[in-house]
Amino acid sequence: MKLEGAKRWLIAGIALAVLVSLFSAQFNRYYLGIAIDCGISIILAVSLNLINGHTGQFSLGHAGFMAVGGYSAAKLTLVCSPMVPDSLKPLLFLAALVLGGCMAAVIGLGVGIPSLRLKGDYLAIVTLGFGEIIRVVVQNMESVGAASGLKGIPKYTTLGWTFALAAITIYVVAALVNSTYGRGFIAVNDDEVAASSMGINPVRYKVTAFVIGAFFAGVAGGLYAHHKQFLSPTGFDFLKSIDIVVMVILGGMGRTAGVIIAAILLTLLPEVLRQFADYRMILYSLLIIGLMMARPQGLFTFGKKKKGAAAV
């Protein structure tokens, strides 16, 4: 029963991805690009939602994990793609995405274990700090193009890949949170002290959420790299992390469906506002402030959250 809900998302998502990718040749390239952007945003927002929403650990460093994944994946395909025959390119891409995810997860583990002892705004600042350190390190690494960026990444990301991976992300997060093990995330979110007195080890749950979230952020980074074909350290700064956080808040922390809608909406918003480009960021910041005043629980949270369960 519980798994059915999550599985439904997975099957629907993958079916949609396959269907759409069959017809994607007929789509306008501009719209196709935006659709891929939406898919990447969904992966980022849903994975951050596991950390921020379900587990209640306010992380401001998601763009850092995305950068780690993006750069590792891009480096792998850049080095290997001349040696690999065309028929194996999808396999190479998959390997690159998994590598990107794993690298991000390893960094996530390294960041998570020491820093998750901290709470609230201290944790936010430390994760922000780690995100910035990752950016500074990348900026100084000659092997990935340093400040001028990494160019000429092969274009492997398609709509099918993006949406299939988005579906998998949603599935994993939803299935995890609704599993017996996953109750621990929500318990930690609700009351850490009470949870630990019930025999739950909060640090273990927090680190798990952090590592899984970082893994998917890394995968999203890999998709992003092979979509834009160019990576620069400035693309992964503090503002990018804020972008993802706003998606989670707008959708409602811990509400997967709301977060997906918010991710799509906030990716489309800049495109719609393109003619008001000068005012875009001003409106965006006002949106954050207004939202916090009027609906801090998120825009897409209607009805009560099910007691003791994560709403999917």
Place this chain on the structure above:
Amino acid sequence: MDWFLQQLINGLALGSIYALIALGYTMVYGVLRFINFAHSDVLMLGAYAAFFIAPAIEPIISLPSLTGALLVTLLSALICAGIGMLIEFLAYRPLRSRPKLTVLITAIGVSLFIEFTCQHKAVFGADTKPFPPLLPATDFHLAGLVVSSNDLVVVFVTALLLAGMWFIVHKTKSGMAMRAVSFNQQAAALMGVNINRIIAFTFGLGSALAAVAGILYALKAPGIEPLMGVQPGIRAFIAAVLGGIGNLPGAALGGLLLGLLETFAGGISGLSSYRDGIAFAILILILLFKPAGLLGKASVEKV
């Protein structure tokens, strides 16, 4: 040896500015327990206020001069105090009883709002503008070392304002009320402290300090632009955490340490490009090993 002393002087001057900004962070955090992300933008507004006031008062008092600089700084500080109170009133006061995270996100929103509004071409524009010389600047040469008068001014002003803040917080009635609010808001209210007034006062004071810091920073920097506050703001916040957030001498100590560390790291080839990362690395280390900061007292969470 000369190199070492020269870096020491530069580091002290940089650290003093960090200390001054950190003072504002620490005061607001001490009273309200949240990071006022917009502090660094108030700093920028302070520099811009001086940028516009300086030519306006030039016909009355010639610049650069000491009285002129004092007047410009005072007016800018007053304007920024008003802006700080306005931000508190509009953005933070309605959220005072909400979870800390809500306020934190709002503060990020306020900071982005000020930055992007000021970058708009109808406001200040995103380009760098030359900052007018407010003070007559000379370089003193002492046995191979160069000390600029601006550096001395920065150190002197910071020391003076630090002493002033310490006096306000520990010796005046408002200061006692601030400490009471910081200790326990409800209890302070029951004792007849006007919470709203004290918090507004704290914001005004902190923002005035930010304005002074902004002007001092602009005197050293090649020019001013709407994002000028971001980097020193983050450093100063780290300095405040390093020294123990909510602790006035801690903020000064943290600022000086950070300024010195950065200057020395910047002088070592190979490390200099990682300068931006050093402050964060220090922050992470201090939070992991001494979360209360160097001078802070560890607190136990009550259940």
